[in-house]
Each structure stands twice: as structure tokens, then as C-alpha cells.
Amino acid sequence: MIFWILIAVLTAGVAGLLIAPLMKPRPQPTTAREDEAAVYRDQMKEIDRDLALGLLGEKEADYARAEIGRRLLAATDAPQRGLTPAALPRPHRITTLLVILCPPIVGLAGYLMLGSPGMPDQPLAARLANPGNNIELLIAKAERHLAQNPNDGAGWDLLAPIYMRSGRFADADQAFRNSIRILGATPQRLAGLGETMVAANQGIVTDEARGFFEKAVELEPGNMRSRFYVALGLEQAGRKPEALAAFNAIKRDSPPGAAWESLVNQHIAANSENAPGNPSAADVAAAQNLSGQDRQAMIAGMVESLAERLKSDPKNIEGWLRLVRSYMVLGREQDARNALQTGLKTFPAETDEGQRLVALAREIGLGEGIVQ
Incomplete structure (x- = not known):
């Protein structure tokens, strides 16, 4: 309420400053009798010159x-017929007052009729209590609640997917x-x-993340998203052999025409073992007996x-x-980007093969800046 009253006062003040020049008295115009008296004085001077x-x-x-003196006295004794120094036409005064007073009066009256002058300003706590559809306020409300009730x-269950x-x-x-x-x-x-962990790692399923998905599948075997x-x-x-078996199982258990069938x-x-570039069964068996460092070296060599x-x-x-997937597994993202670019030169994005490269890029987080 105080805020709006201040606005009204400021509006009136600004209007007053703008109209102030109009309120100043205008200079008194020269009257006809003053002109007449001036003529008589000049005639007096001419008589002296002629004499x-x-x-x-x-x-x-x-x-x-x-004779001239008599006429001069008659002219100077007559009442003035012009405006007084402070005179201002009555209609002009009324217009000035209306311009000054109407805007703040109308604004204040409108606020009193349509607004809620008796309602105090809402602090943050009040706004958090009624956030409406403001997602940022909803998050802030949940965070404040959880800070007090950890x-x-x-609350955590509700906030996690929003994050x-x-x-x-x-x-x-x-x-x-x-x-x-x-x-x-x-x-x-x-x-x-x-x-969340996959998204944070740019599409890479870490061992810890895979462990959580495996637990989810144990609790709900039909959860195709976790199985994927x-x-x-x-x-x-x-x-690869384990991955192939897992993907085949997903295909087998999926309903016909499932949205994820193509992927x-x-x-x-x-x-598939006969896919060009994949390690053979003998390579996989040999890798099982190697140390972690040697296994990584073997993978890098392949x-x-x-x-x-x-x-x-x-x-x-x-x-x-x-090749693109392998570079990402090895943490060589720039090499993966280069391989993807080269692959798209051979198989443009508008071809079926190119679309597979595009889908892979999006899946592992390489789509931005490469795939249009």
C-alpha cells in the first residue's frame, strides 16, 4: 500500500514540475492609455523644442x-484595462489542476478497487508456500524442506528426477x-x-552404473530400459558375447513392433562375432587371462x-x-569424433548407414557439433 502511495505522490510531483512553467504569471501587456500618455509626453517635449x-x-x-497636461492627467488617472501581474485565466488554472491531480487519483482509486492494499508484501517463504507452476520455486521449496528434514x-524421491x-x-x-x-x-x-550416472559421463555406462541397472533388472525382469x-x-x-546375448534376449522378450526394436x-x-572388426572368440578368451593393464593394451591394439x-x-x-564405440570406451573422445566424421564422409547422414552413425553419436554423447 505504501509503495503505491509513493508512486502516486511521485507522479503528482513530476506532473507539477512539467506544468510549473505554465503557472507563472504572464507579463502585463501595454494598454492603449499608456500609449496615449506617451504621446502626450512627446508633445510636451516638442513644445519645448518649438519654443x-x-x-x-x-x-x-x-x-x-x-491643454496637453490636462489630457495627460486624464490618461494616467484612468483605471488599467489589462491583466493584473498575477492574473491567470480561470479555465487555464482548472486545466492545470486536472493534469496534476487526475493521474495519481485515478491510479490510486483503481488500485483500491482492483488491488489488495491490505495484503502485505509476500516474502520468499510465502512465495515458496504457493509456488504455482514456477519450477525454480518448486525446487527451492523442496530444497528448503529437505534442509530441515534430511x-x-x-522429498528426495520427488526431487531426484526434477534435478x-x-x-x-x-x-x-x-x-x-x-x-x-x-x-x-x-x-x-x-x-x-x-x-543419471550415464548422462553425467556423456553416455558411458560405468561399472557402477551397470551394477545399479543389474539390480533393477533383478527386481523387475521385464524392465527393458534397464536391460538395454x-x-x-x-x-x-x-x-561382446555377453552383450550380444543380452541384446538378443531383449529382442526375444520385446513385443512386436517395440519402439526400441531398430536400435x-x-x-x-x-x-555379432562375424561382424567386421569385432574380436574373435579366441581373442575374448585370451583377454580373460590377462591383467587389467595388459587387457587394456590388447584392446587398444585391436x-x-x-x-x-x-x-x-x-x-x-x-x-x-x-571404432567409434571403442575409442569412447578407451576415453579417447577426440579420436572418436574424428572417426565419426570420417565415417559420415563415407556414409552421409541421409543414408541408412549414416543414420546408424548418427544414432550412435547421439547415444554416446557425440552428436553436438557433428551431427546436424
């Missing part, structure tokens, strides 16, 4: 002075973990935590060998898919 030049006698000059599992959709992956990770710790593990919470991430994690870890078929083709083969045989879509 000095000998054009008039003394007696004639006295008569003339007497063991409210339902996820907002791109706040670290906060989402913590929120999912809190909800699981307080309320227990469910397929949805476990899968949500796993997907398990299979993808196995593929990215170089465990699963792509991974089945990429993980990846470089595949890259060399693709230079001489670029018309190998399965090889390009395998």
Missing part, C-alpha cells in the same frame, strides 16, 4: 502645455542415493540413479588394427560403429 527655436511664443506655449525420503531433467546430474545423483538409502531400492530409483543399459555397458566394456537390432549386428583396416576398406559401416 526654443522661436516657432512658438511664450503665451502659445503655455496654452499648449496646459530424512524425508519422499535429472534440469541437467543437475550431481544433485540428482545425491537425491537418488538418499531416496534409496531412506526408502529402499526400487527398479525406478535404481534405474534413475544409473541413468546392462547390455550397452557390457558392449562398451568389450564383453536393439543395430547393437545385435554390431556385436582398435588400432581396426582403424588401419578401415583406411583401406572404408565401406564397412560395422567397422566404423565399432
Whole structure:
């Protein structure tokens, strides 16, 4: 209420400053009688000049002075017929007052009729209590509540997916973990935590994330989304036979025409033992007996060998898919981007093969800046 009163006062003040020049009295105009008196004075001076030049006698000059003096007195004694110095036309005064007073009066009256002058300003706490559809206020409200009630599992359960959709992956990770710790593990919470970790790692399914997906599948075997991430994690870890079996199982258990059927078929083709560029069964068996460092060296060697083969045989879509994935598993993102660019030169994005490369780029987080 005080704020609006101040606005009204300021409005009146500004209007007053703008109209102030109009309120000043105008200079009094010269009247006709003043002009007449000036003429008589000039005639007096002319009589003196004529007398000095000998054009008039003394007696004639006295008569003339007497007559002109009489007329001069009559002119100066008459009342003034102009405006007084402070005079201002009445209509002009009324217009000025209306301009000054009407805007603040109308504004204040409108606020009193349509507004809520008796309602105090809403502090942050009041706005948080009624956030409406403001997502930022909803998050702030939930965060304030959880700061005071850190063991409210339902609050963490509600906030976690909101963090996820907002791109706040670290906060989402913590929120999912809190909800699981307080309320227990469910397929949805476990899968949500796993997907948060995948998003935070640019599409890479880490061993920890795959573990959460596997727990989700144990609780809900029909959860195809979690099963897909398990299979993808196995593929990215170089465990191709296991990944192929997992993708085949997803295809077998999926309803006809499932939305994910095409994507699963792509991974089945990429993980088949006869797919160009994939390691043989003997390679996989040999790798099982190696130390972690030696296994990584063996994988890196196979990846470089595949890259060399693709230079001489670029018309190998399965090889390009395998190479891009392998570089990402090894943490060589720039090499993966370069391989993707080269593959798209061989298989443009508008072709079926190019679309597979585009889908892979989006899946593992390489789409931005490469795929239009």
C-alpha cells in the first residue's frame, strides 16, 4: 500500500514540475492609455523644442502645455484595462489542476478497487508456500524442506528426477542415493540413479552404473530400459558375447513392433562375432587371462588394427560403429569424433548407414557439433 502511495505522490510531483512553467504569471501587456500618455509626453517635449527655436511664443506655449497636461492627467488617472501581474485565466488554472491531480487519483482509486492494499508484501517463504507452476520455486521449496528434514525420503524421491531433467546430474545423483538409502531400492530409483550416472559421463555406462541397472533388472525382469543399459555397458566394456546375448534376449522378450526394436537390432549386428572388426572368440578368451593393464593394451591394439583396416576398406559401416564405440570406451573422445566424421564422409547422414552413425553419436554423447 505504501509503495503505491509513493508512486502516486511521485507522479503528482513530476506532473507539477512539467506544468510549473505554465503557472507563472504572464507579463502585463501595454494598454492603449499608456500609449496615449506617451504621446502626450512627446508633445510636451516638442513644445519645448518649438519654443526654443522661436516657432512658438511664450503665451502659445503655455496654452499648449496646459491643454496637453490636462489630457495627460486624464490618461494616467484612468483605471488599467489589462491583466493584473498575477492574473491567470480561470479555465487555464482548472486545466492545470486536472493534469496534476487526475493521474495519481485515478491510479490510486483503481488500485483500491482492483488491488489488495491490505495484503502485505509476500516474502520468499510465502512465495515458496504457493509456488504455482514456477519450477525454480518448486525446487527451492523442496530444497528448503529437505534442509530441515534430511530424512524425508519422499522429498528426495520427488526431487531426484526434477534435478535429472534440469541437467543437475550431481544433485540428482545425491537425491537418488538418499531416496534409496531412506526408502529402499526400487527398479525406478535404481534405474534413475544409473541413468543419471550415464548422462553425467556423456553416455558411458560405468561399472557402477551397470551394477545399479543389474539390480533393477533383478527386481523387475521385464524392465527393458534397464536391460538395454546392462547390455550397452557390457558392449562398451568389450564383453561382446555377453552383450550380444543380452541384446538378443531383449529382442526375444520385446513385443512386436517395440519402439526400441531398430536400435536393439543395430547393437545385435554390431556385436555379432562375424561382424567386421569385432574380436574373435579366441581373442575374448585370451583377454580373460590377462591383467587389467595388459587387457587394456590388447584392446587398444585391436582398435588400432581396426582403424588401419578401415583406411583401406572404408565401406564397412560395422567397422566404423565399432571404432567409434571403442575409442569412447578407451576415453579417447577426440579420436572418436574424428572417426565419426570420417565415417559420415563415407556414409552421409541421409543414408541408412549414416543414420546408424548418427544414432550412435547421439547415444554416446557425440552428436553436438557433428551431427546436424
